[in-house]
Amino acid sequence: MAEKASIKCPSCGTEVEKPKKTWPLIGRPARDGSRIKLMIGQFECPRCGRKFKVAVKKERIPPEGR
Ligand SMILES: [Zn+2]
Known part of the structure; x- marks a missing residue:
């Protein structure tokens, strides 16, 4: 089963399905x-x-x- 995170706008709570852009960040x-x-x-x-x-x-x- 694929894990699907539900991302919500911190201002209005609308669910945003896809990021415009992603990049890796290594700590x-x-x-x-x-x-x-x-x-x-x-x-x-x-x-x-x-x-x-x-x-x-x-x-x-x-x-x-x-
Ligand atoms: Zn919003």
Whole structure:
């Protein structure tokens, strides 16, 4: 089953189905070397036009093994 996040406009609460744009954002390494990779989505509300960013996906990247 695919996970479907429901993203809502922070101003008016309208559900925005798709981001206009997404890009990955990789966080700084934690103490154990693992990092958090976020997928940031830029959304624009079709109702009020508000633009906002939401992390649509979050995953943990294990430390680079050697
Ligand atoms: Zn809105």
